[in-house]
Amino acid sequence: MGRSLLDKVWDLHKVGKLPSGQDQLFIGLHLIHEVTSPQAFQALEDRGLKVLYPGRTFATVDHIVPTNDRRRPFADEQAEAMMQAIERNTKAHGIRFFGLGSEEQGIVHIIGPELGLTQPGMTIACGDSHTSTHGALGSLAFGIGTSQIRDILATQTLALTRPKVRRIEVSGTLAAGVSSKDLVIRIIADLGVNGGIGFAYEYAGSAIHGLPMEARLTLCNMSIEAGARAGYVNPDETTFAYLKGKKFAPQGADFDKALVYWKGIASDADARYDDVFRLDGTSIEPMVAWGINPGQAVGVSSRLPKVSDAKPEERETLRKAYEHTGFEENRPLKGLAVDVAFVGSCTNGRISDFREAARVLKGRKVSPGVTALAVPGSRSVARQAEAEGLAEIFKAAGFQWRDAGCSMCLAMNPDKLVDRQVCASTSNRNFIGRQGSPRGRTLLMSPAMVAAAACAGEVVDVRQGAV
Amino acid sequence: MSSSARLKVTGRGIPLPGDDIDTDRIIPARYLREITFEALGKYAFQDERFDQAGKARPHPLNDPRYKGGTVLLVGRNFGCGSSREHAPQSLMRMGIEAFIGESFAEIFSGNCTALGLPAARVSHEDGRAIVGLVEADPGAVITVDLDAQSISVAGRRFGFTMPDADRRSLLTGEWDTTSVLLARKDAIAVTAGKIPYVSGWNA
Numbered sequence: 001m002g003r004s005l006l007d008k009v010w011d012l013h014k015v016g017k018l019p020s021g022q023d024q025l026f027i028g029l030h031l032i033h034e035v036t037s038p039q040a041f042q043a044l045e046d047r048g049l050k051v052l053y054p055g056r057t058f059a060t061v062d063h064i065v066p067t068n069d070r071r072r073p074f075a076d077e078q079a080e081a082m083m084q085a086i087e088r089n090t091k092a093h094g095i096r097f098f099g100l101g102s103e104e105q106g107i108v109h110i111i112g113p114e115l116g117l118t119q120p121g122m123t124i125a126c127g128d129s130h131t132s133t134h135g136a137l138g139s140l141a142f143g144i145g146t147s148q149i150r151d152i153l154a155t156q157t158l159a160l161t162r163p164k165v166r167r168i169e170v171s172g173t174l175a176a177g178v179s180s181k182d183l184v185i186r187i188i189a190d191l192g193v194n195g196g197i198g199f200a201y202e203y204a205g206s207a208i209h210g211l212p213m214e215a216r217l218t219l220c221n222m223s224i225e226a227g228a229r230a231g232y233v234n235p236d237e238t239t240f241a242y243l244k245g246k247k248f249a250p251q252g253a254d255f256d257k258a259l260v261y262w263k264g265i266a267s268d269a270d271a272r273y274d275d276v277f278r279l280d281g282t283s284i285e286p287m288v289a290w291g292i293n294p295g296q297a298v299g300v301s302s303r304l305p306k307v308s309d310a311k312p313e314e315r316e317t318l319r320k321a322y323e324h325t326g327f328e329e330n331r332p333l334k335g336l337a338v339d340v341a342f343v344g345s346c347t348n349g350r351i352s353d354f355r356e357a358a359r360v361l362k363g364r365k366v367s368p369g370v371t372a373l374a375v376p377g378s379r380s381v382a383r384q385a386e387a388e389g390l391a392e393i394f395k396a397a398g399f400q401w402r403d404a405g406c407s408m409c410l411a412m413n414p415d416k417l418v419d420r421q422v423c424a425s426t427s428n429r430n431f432i433g434r435q436g437s438p439r440g441r442t443l444l445m446s447p448a449m450v451a452a453a454a455c456a457g458e459v460v461d462v463r464q465g466a467v
Numbered sequence: 468m469s470s471s472a473r474l475k476v477t478g479r480g481i482p483l484p485g486d487d488i489d490t491d492r493i494i495p496a497r498y499l500r501e502i503t504f505e506a507l508g509k510y511a512f513q514d515e516r517f518d519q520a521g522k523a524r525p526h527p528l529n530d531p532r533y534k535g536g537t538v539l540l541v542g543r544n545f546g547c548g549s550s551r552e553h554a555p556q557s558l559m560r561m562g563i564e565a566f567i568g569e570s571f572a573e574i575f576s577g578n579c580t581a582l583g584l585p586a587a588r589v590s591h592e593d594g595r596a597i598v599g600l601v602e603a604d605p606g607a608v609i610t611v612d613l614d615a616q617s618i619s620v621a622g623r624r625f626g627f628t629m630p631d632a633d634r635r636s637l638l639t640g641e642w643d644t645t646s647v648l649l650a651r652k653d654a655i656a657v658t659a660g661k662i663p664y665v666s667g668w669n670a
Contacts, residue, residue, distance in 0.1 A: 015658045020632040038502040078500035129550040145552035147581035155648040194544035257668040431491040438514035
């Protein structure tokens with residue numbers, strides 16, 4: 001019986017078994033940001049410990065960064081204190097920092113892959129649940145809490161229990177107008193927001209390996225929304241081509257040595273899986289997560305579900321979703337009015353996302369009364385989008401073109417919903433209050449769908465061009 | 468520095484109904500802008516407990532019957548969403564010492580163990596029964612016994628489950644893992660030397 005990528009990566013990085021029964025795992029790449037790291041550095045200093053492998057941790061700032069005015073000191077004193085803390089901590093401990101003035105700054109899950117820090121066969125951890133993103137390159141990557149950040153800083157290892165592996169095999173190809181965002185929302189809706197607890201998801205099949213790298217990043221990013229702490233795609237030619245020439249990727253002869261390792265780390269054809277889930281890629285349509293978690297989602301041509309039709313265990317959360325959103329049961333999804341449109345985040349803040357949205361926006365205008373924000377996931381994405389003329393298309397359509405950061409995904413910076421606003425958003429969570437207003441509402445969708453909704457002022461099917 | 472063993476938690480319960488309660492509801496992101504965890508106890512479930520004018524809303528954590536409770540009784544998939552340790556930190560700092568629920572999100576559950584807070588899993592039926600007993604008598608004392616792996620309340624006993632490693636860590640007091648991991652510094656270096664990308668592609 002063959003081994004999965006998870007088996008191979010796990011065994012290679014295993015330091016030993018701990019008294020608790022967990023494994024001690026070496027973490028090859030540790031990414032940190034300003035929000036969840038200061039308490040870990042403090043804990044380290046309280047114990048008189050040093051960072052054991054400072055060269056294996058990289059830092060950036062994203063969550064609290066204002067996207068319209070980056071001048072220091074920030075107007076928000078708490079954000080300023082947080083910024084100073086990461087500047088101080090990275091300097092004191094000799095950690096490479098892509099700070100506010102750096103051309104490499106951006107959302108941690110955008111810059112890891114784009115700089116080539118993220119590579120196949122690595123173990124990667126970051127104090128952020130969307131670390132699952134990095135699995136798109138064939139790494140084993142998961143989000144951790146602050147106590148675990150402290151563990152990595154002090155030891156470069158974590159105490160972990162080996163997850164089970166569920167292979168998610170998507171056959172066929174995705175139809176025109178359907179993106180990997182739609183695919184992952186569909187997977188979450190099918191398997192549930194808690195269906196992945198205890199699992200890592202291995203995404204496989206022709207529909208997956210046909211996806212370009214950035215689409216795979218979007219897919220793996222939302223694994224955590226399915227309850228799976230990690231998700232990955234076995235590395236293939238798309239992966240290798242993506243990495244070639246990236247700043248921190250192996251160069252020259254090292255690249256060829258790396259290729260041998262990367263190819264060998266992929267799951268064997270006869271690998272053993274704890275579960276297999278199959279999905280027909282051609283059956284997927286643009287999806288919208290309309291409720292209070294990403295699993296409460298329907299295809300764009302559908303109606304919102306009736307509580308009475310739902311599985312008994314889902315009814316309570318569904319009732320809560322209707323109570324919060326105020327939407328009517330059984331109404332068509334299309335036609336739901338939107339007040340705000342947001343393109344960005346670690347899920348959909350990459351150059352391909354802006355290209356997709358710009359294709360829809362070109363020659364069109366945002367509906368009067370809709371506030372529209374385009375927020376590149378990194379400085380590099382911003383530069384590229386500006387060079388390609390995408391920024392101009394967004395601005396001409398009536399979008400505000402902002403600087404790199406997490407922005408309206410999670411409301412730790414000035415970009416927030418107000419009161420009962422409904423936001424068509426390319427982000428990853430429609431949790432109550434997530435976008436900054438306790439009464440606000442979030443509709444998760446692909447960049448193209450958000451662009452179409454921005455122009456129509458309501459949810460439309462981007463494939464119908466009915467804008 | 469080592470943590471201390473957690474053999475049992477004893478205290479009154481607070482029923483918190485609902486499934487899939489996410490970390491943004493537990494601790495809204497705006498409170499994550501503090502660089503320490505110290506003040507977080509004030510903010511747990513802030514937007515559910517208070518309206519925008521700061522007026523208290525009906526909520527179990529505002530209910531005088533449950534004041535002083537230390538065992539939070541939750542539903543399914545509690546703590547889903549973000550990895551923010553701020554979520555269990557805020558609950559711990561408001562006085563919560565243990566959780567009883569049908570299931571917990573993985574990162575949240577791991578964060579609880581890292582703080583020495585047991586998260587006990589019970590069946591849907593047992594969860595309802597425990598909530599029923601506490602609602603009938605909010606003064607009832609709940610004991611979560613990690614060694615016996617049982618919950619007792621109002622003269623009734625229930626079994627619970629928990630990942631073995633979490634239970635063992637709590638029982639041995641090794642839930643604060645840094646010193647346990649650091650004790651194997653030599654083994655860490657040996658493993659690092661075998662990983663091709665760590666050793667400079669020369670392994």
